[in-house]
Amino acid sequence: GAVVSQHPSRVICKSGTSVKIECRSLDFQATTMFWYRQFPKQSLMLMATSNEGSKATYEQGVEKDKFLINHASLTLSTLTVTSAHPEDSSFYICSARVAGGPTDTQYFGPGTRLTVL
């Protein structure tokens, strides 16, 4: 149980285009999902906290107009990288917290590798 999927697993796009990444909780409902970014050989950095039915909370330094987050249902959050640039190339990982479950437990997706040419 507690499986989180991400789609796509890998995407290559041209500079200036927008890319949408989906994060789904497959067998549980998630009122809260988290989006992280990980550069090569570095740690995960929290970008934003996504709450179902409300606006996402962005970490300091993360542009909310560039990284659009939508959490329209209890099983789906999307991250859209708008007007992508090569420096946005990174590994994006989402996690989800079980609705009504322990607040200190997150289940992670397998990640999405974004390459912007």
Added chain:
Amino acid sequence: SQQGEEDPQALSIQEGENATMNCSYKTSINNLQWYRQNSGRGLVHLILIRSNEREKHSGRLRVTLDTSKKSSSLLITASRAADTASYFCATSTSGSRLTFGEGTQLTVNP
């Protein structure tokens, strides 16, 4: 500010040996968790230790927590080649927000 810092950054050992990784943090925490990440993959949760616990075991894993020193260690005993991965500590202060350390890249040579 960086919450979790780990050492060593990289560790290479022979199969069968024990591997010890350390994590230090700066602020008070509710709990500390260890995760494993295989190259290019998502994170796998290994173990969670709460601030009022000092030691926890799970299979070949042993985690200690010293809140007075704001540090934790992860010991993997009798390592296997399949243990090769990056290991991250993550601290939680309130709610479920996690702050990750820099990670230790473990290589277990057959």
